Amino acid sequence: MGFFNWAAPAFNRLADRWSPESLDQIAGWLRPYVGPDGRLLDVGGGTGALARRLARELRADVVVLDPTPEMLAYVPDEPGVSALLGLAEEIPLEDSSVDAVLVSDAFHHFRDQRGAVREFARVVRPGGGVVVLELDPRPWYMRVIVAVEKLLGEPGAFFTPDGMCAFMAEHGIEGRCEPVKGPAYRFTGTLR
Numbered sequence: 001m002g003f004f005n006w007a008a009p010a011f012n013r014l015a016d017r018w019s020p021e022s023l024d025q026i027a028g029w030l031r032p033y034v035g036p037d038g039r040l041l042d043v044g045g046g047t048g049a050l051a052r053r054l055a056r057e058l059r060a061d062v063v064v065l066d067p068t069p070e071m072l073a074y075v076p077d078e079p080g081v082s083a084l085l086g087l088a089e090e091i092p093l094e095d096s097s098v099d100a101v102l103v104s105d106a107f108h109h110f111r112d113q114r115g116a117v118r119e120f121a122r123v124v125r126p127g128g129g130v131v132v133l134e135l136d137p138r139p140w141y142m143r144v145i146v147a148v149e150k151l152l153g154e155p156g157a158f159f160t161p162d163g164m165c166a167f168m169a170e171h172g173i174e175g176r177c178e179p180v181k182g183p184a185y186r187f188t189g190t191l192r
């Protein structure tokens, strides 16, 4: 059994951790791509806590994709939010069927990151967006986090901001990384 299968109840208690200001910020990064009635795919969206708030903020449909049924069980049953069981590496959606992909605190959990980004480039419409919230592994304390993740059986495969930009560009997603807070940064890119 994987980490998120057994940790889902604990994770659900901590999942809604966005202040109104940080939610505004995330919505602002997505708004150029996802208009009202648009469609956002939250990859590795877990319990749907962020998806629910973004659905209201953007007035868009947000699909929470996650391979862990125990996490998806918490996705709220409300208009604009839906749960989809599946992997980032094999997204069960049609080509060019979403306006943007969001990945919050999940990219380093993907076992085949190249396969996942190929899938983002397939499901996002041309001109659509990819927003990734991640942690820069370079500060010393991040080594502890990486080690703990690996002990829990997770890949702990973190990218530096430059590494993330280069990796995305290889798959036709041009963008840039900006620091957010502490080791957190966000990548925002547009699909060519």
Ligand SMILES: C[S@@+](CC[C@H](N)C(=O)[O-])C[C@H]1O[C@@H](n2cnc3c(N)ncnc32)[C@H](O)[C@@H]1O
Pocket (backbone or CB within 6 Å): 004, 015, 043, 044, 045, 046, 047, 049, 050, 065, 066, 067, 068, 071, 086, 087, 088, 089, 103, 104, 105, 106, 109, 110, 111
């Ligand atoms: C730390 S949680 C983040 C949940 C949510 N995005 C958030 O920010 O609260 C990481 C999530 O990634 C999911 N995950 C792990 N491997 C994945 C994969 N290959 N494809 C998609 N999601 C994956 C886990 O099931 C888990 O729900």
